[in-house]
Every structure is written in C-alpha cells, then in structure tokens.
Amino acid sequence: MGRTTTEDSRPSRGTDGRRRRAQRGWPPSSLLGGLAGPARERLLALGSEARYPADRVLIREADQTTFVLILLDGVVKVTARTQDERDALLAVRMGGDLVGEFAAVDGRPRSATVTTCGPVVARVVGRAEFLDCTRRDPGIAHAVNGSVVTKLRVANAYRVDFAGCDAATRLARVLYQIAMTYGERQGDGAVIHWPLTQPELATLSGAAEPTVHRALRRLRETGVVSTGYRTVRVESLALLSSAAFD
Incomplete structure (x- = not known):
C-alpha cells in the first residue's frame, strides 16, 4: 500500500x-x-x-x-x-x-x-x-x-434499486449512474476516464465477477458500451438507460 x-x-x-x-x-x-x-x-x-x-x-x-x-x-x-x-x-x-x-x-x-x-x-x-x-x-x-x-x-x-434486480440490470444501473455523474459527455454517449476493473464493478453491482463479465460482454455485443485502456465508453446513454430501468 x-x-x-x-x-x-x-x-x-x-x-x-x-x-x-x-x-x-x-x-x-x-x-x-x-x-x-x-x-x-x-x-x-x-x-x-x-x-x-x-x-x-x-x-x-x-x-x-x-x-x-x-x-x-x-x-x-x-x-x-x-x-x-x-x-x-x-x-x-x-x-x-x-x-x-x-x-x-x-x-x-x-x-x-x-x-x-x-x-x-x-x-x-x-x-x-x-x-x-x-x-x-x-x-x-x-x-x-x-x-x-x-x-x-x-x-x-x-x-x-438493487432489490429484486438481476445482475445485468444492477450492472447497467451502476454504469449509468457513474456515466451521468462523472462521465465526459460525447454525443449520445459518455466516457468514463479511469480504470474501473471487473472486480470493482462486481462489488458495486453486488454480483459475482463471472456474472459481471458475462453481463458486460452482452453490453459490448449489443453496442451499449465499449471498453479500452483504462476507459469505459458508453456508446448510447439512451440504450444504457433502457437496459438499466426498462
């Protein structure tokens, strides 16, 4: 430390x-x-x-x-x-x-x-x-x-908010809250400019790390988010909001 x-x-x-x-x-x-x-x-x-x-x-x-x-x-x-x-x-x-x-x-x-x-x-x-x-x-x-x-x-x-939600919904809500509060808005999306690891996303989402890995992969495959070196990009805040709250 x-x-x-x-x-x-x-x-x-x-x-x-x-x-x-x-x-x-x-x-x-x-x-x-x-x-x-x-x-x-x-x-x-x-x-x-x-x-x-x-x-x-x-x-x-x-x-x-x-x-x-x-x-x-x-x-x-x-x-x-x-x-x-x-x-x-x-x-x-x-x-x-x-x-x-x-x-x-x-x-x-x-x-x-x-x-x-x-x-x-x-x-x-x-x-x-x-x-x-x-x-x-x-x-x-x-x-x-x-x-x-x-x-x-x-x-x-x-x-x-997490009561009764599945892990994918909890992850989407975590990402949406972080993007809206701390993300840099770019067009229809936002970029989170710091390293947010999958273990950290798992603890924030109250889910097992493998479950978060699968949910994050689905969000990438559907074009909601993309990940890069030390960043998470939300391609569409509207789509992420739909995954989180609909």
Missing part, C-alpha cells in the same frame, strides 16, 4: 491552477460545481494544494487522521474491507468532490480507504481549519451538508 497524504505530496501549483480548473468547470453535482464563485474561492483558499501519482493511498481505513481532501483534478476510489478480507468498492469520487469529511466532523477513525485511480490534485485541509470555515460560512456549511446528504441518498438508492 502507498503512503498517506502528508508524506507524498508534490508542490502546489497555486491560485492560477485553481482558476484554470474552475474555468473548465466541475460537475454541477459536485461540491465545487454547486458552489457560487465567491464561496468556492473561500473554500479553495483553505489548506494547501498537493499532487499525487496513480495508486497512492490518501486515506487509510481505521486510521485516526482527520484532514479532508477537496479534489480538484482526477479520480479516487473509496474502498472498505469486508469480513472475508476483500476490498469492497463503495464509491468513486472525482474533481469537485470532498472526501474525508466524516472523520473531520465526528473525530472517529476513518471508515474507508481512499486511493488515487490516476494523477490527482487536491487541497489538503486540516480538521480545525475545515470546521472553523463551516462555522463561519453558512453557505459553505450548507453545501457540505448537502454533499453528505447526497452521498447517503445514493447509498440508499443503491440498496433500494
């Missing part, structure tokens, strides 16, 4: 880098994408900026650390150990999202491990500075609370 955040960062690119990323835009559903410009700038003034390579552990499950990470660029995966010692993929987060806020709020050990899926740029903010900001700035506090509620709603939706 890699080292944690404070041991493995590279020098900051500073305010100009933040502004260039802001001009490109973060997903509207993300914390940064949903904040108004002045509030976003106040949030991004916290902490220090750091850069990380692929496959670096930023937060480790059960650790006592309490800093938060404001993701600016890149994608991370959130995993937790199961009772049979497997790594279960809980979620993916990308530029614009906040990670680590649960431990910052309640001071308890980390509930999951966060690992980079490629190069990542983030603001690293200590607990005291983060909590002081949310106390002083109701707008940011409201946005952070909204981000937490959204994560809990998505977790609940997974449990409800």
